[in-house]
Amino acid sequence: MACARDIWEHPEIGEQEFYSSKRLADFLESHGFTLQHGVAGLPTSWVATFSNGEGPILGYLAEFDALPGLSQEAGSPVRKPLKEGQPGHGCGHDLLGTGSAFAALGVKEAMLLNKISGTVKVFGCPAEETLVGKVYMARAGVFDGVDIMLGWHPGSENAVTFASSLAMTSIKFRFHGKTAHAAGDPQDGRSALDAVELMDAGVNFMREHIIDEARVHYVITSGGGAPNVVPDRAEVWYYVRARRTEEQKPILEWVRQIAGAAAVMTRTTGEEELLSTCREVLLNDPLAQLLQENLQQVGPPVFDAQDWEFARKLSENFAKPDSVPLDTTITKLEIVPPDKWRWESGSTDDGDVSWIVPYGRITTACSAKGGTGHSWQVVTCAGSAVGFKGMLAASKVLAGAGIDLLTQPKLRQAAREDYIKKLEGKTYECGVPDSLPPPSLRKPAGAAK
Ligand SMILES: [Zn+2]
Numbered sequence: 001m002a003c004a005r006d007i008w009e010h011p012e013i014g015e016q017e018f019y020s021s022k023r024l025a026d027f028l029e030s031h032g033f034t035l036q037h038g039v040a041g042l043p044t045s046w047v048a049t050f051s052n053g054e055g056p057i058l059g060y061l062a063e064f065d066a067l068p069g070l071s072q073e074a075g076s077p078v079r080k081p082l083k084e085g086q087p088g089h090g091c092g093h094d095l096l097g098t099g100s101a102f103a104a105l106g107v108k109e110a111m112l113l114n115k116i117s118g119t120v121k122v123f124g125c126p127a128e129e130t131l132v133g134k135v136y137m138a139r140a141g142v143f144d145g146v147d148i149m150l151g152w153h154p155g156s157e158n159a160v161t162f163a164s165s166l167a168m169t170s171i172k173f174r175f176h177g178k179t180a181h182a183a184g185d186p187q188d189g190r191s192a193l194d195a196v197e198l199m200d201a202g203v204n205f206m207r208e209h210i211i212d213e214a215r216v217h218y219v220i221t222s223g224g225g226a227p228n229v230v231p232d233r234a235e236v237w238y239y240v241r242a243r244r245t246e247e248q249k250p251i252l253e254w255v256r257q258i259a260g261a262a263a264v265m266t267r268t269t270g271e272e273e274l275l276s277t278c279r280e281v282l283l284n285d286p287l288a289q290l291l292q293e294n295l296q297q298v299g300p301p302v303f304d305a306q307d308w309e310f311a312r313k314l315s316e317n318f319a320k321p322d323s324v325p326l327d328t329t330i331t332k333l334e335i336v337p338p339d340k341w342r343w344e345s346g347s348t349d350d351g352d353v354s355w356i357v358p359y360g361r362i363t364t365a366c367s368a369k370g371g372t373g374h375s376w377q378v379v380t381c382a383g384s385a386v387g388f389k390g391m392l393a394a395s396k397v398l399a400g401a402g403i404d405l406l407t408q409p410k411l412r413q414a415a416r417e418d419y420i421k422k423l424e425g426k427t428y429e430c431g432v433p434d435s436l437p438p439p440s441l442r443k444p445a446g447a448a449k
């Protein structure tokens with residue numbers, strides 16, 4: 001608990017999680033795991049390994065990045081920033097990382113106690129929120145050779161996550177024009193902001209002609225400094241999403257063409273910077289089934305009167321408060337074929353991992369029902385008893401399933417066969433070219449000529 005709380009107290013955004021990453025790695029190292037730091041060229045990534053002789057390799061995914069601007073006191077049912085404007089664990093990754101580490105520790109103890117051979121690894125994956133960590137780790141082959149991967153995400157219900165997530169690309173478009181006095185000699189200027197605006201207009205017209213399930217959104221990250229100066233630089237940051245990578249790619253190509261056309265129209269030049277791109281999650285039926293059985297055995301988190309009181313008060317802030325604010329049930333698992341899969345509206349870089357190794361994940365109640373993700377309401381839960389109780393339940397489920405997988409070759413075999421089936425003959429290809437370093441290690445825009 002101290003580890004999760006400590007990470008919660010030191011919220012750091014993606015690729016900057018120096019304290020949090022080390023805290024979790026040190027925790028595992030002090031419990032007998034061997035650490036390899038800075039894998040895939042990501043300074044805050046690591047792999048922690050415990051081996052008990054020849055045998056299968058079981059992996060757990062850990063994350064620890066926070067979100068900007070969500071600083072919030074723990075356990076307070078009202079908005080109360082600890083440090084105004086500072087980051088906060090609005091996605092509960094303090095719990096996610098620690099919960100996965102706990103699960104691996106449980107498996108390690110069971111391996112020693114019962115002479116189970118094999119290896120358990122925890123993958124310290126930075127920058128999930130920007131979908132960077134696991135994608136760059138996947139590209140570097142960090143997950144190769146793992147037999148089964150398990151993971152979880154703090155949520156507000158207790159369930160096996162039998163839903164995929166959207167394939168997504170995070171990409172910036174920068175335009176370069178010519179500055180001039182906007183009133184004095186506008187004829188000599190070429191506005192980079194015009195290019196951004198025309199590009200956005202073009203994309204908004206494109207929307208009518210793409211599939212319903214696609215999601216395209218943008219922010220203008222730079223658009224000039226004053227109206228009387230023709231901006232010679234402007235930048236817009238896009239997320240382009242769709243269910244399957246093959247549906248997402250053509251939409252991304254269309255967006256790229258619109259960017260090029262906007263540059264032509266405005267007599268500016270443009271360039272793109274690909275930040276990351278991730279795939280949809282491949283669901284694994286046998287792993288989902290196994291996780292469900294373990295979830296039922298462990299049971300939902302047990303909350304006390306204080307937790308209920310806190311959750312009730314907190315949910316008064318929600319647009320749609322739930323009359324029973326804490327989930328103490330287990331959602332029924334319904335396994336369906338790929339053409340009937342449910343899709344989460346967000347994206348996760350777990351997707352790339354699921355294309356490399358059979359992958360299963362769960363969620364447990366770590367916050368009040370009816371709230372939204374990425375909010376101060378999640379931060380307050382993720383640093384308090386409600387969050388910690390949800391995390392412990394998740395750890396036990398993941399540990400139980402892990403021990404089953406290490407000791408029962410048939411389960412691993414079934415998961416592997418299902419994974420091969422879900423690949424439908426395709427092989428994993430990372431969407432980020434080998435030449436691109438992780439975003440935080442690139443030269444600042446415009447530094448290189
Ligand atoms: Zn998250």
Ligand SMILES: [Zn+2]
Pocket residue numbers: 090091129374
């Ligand atoms: Zn998130």
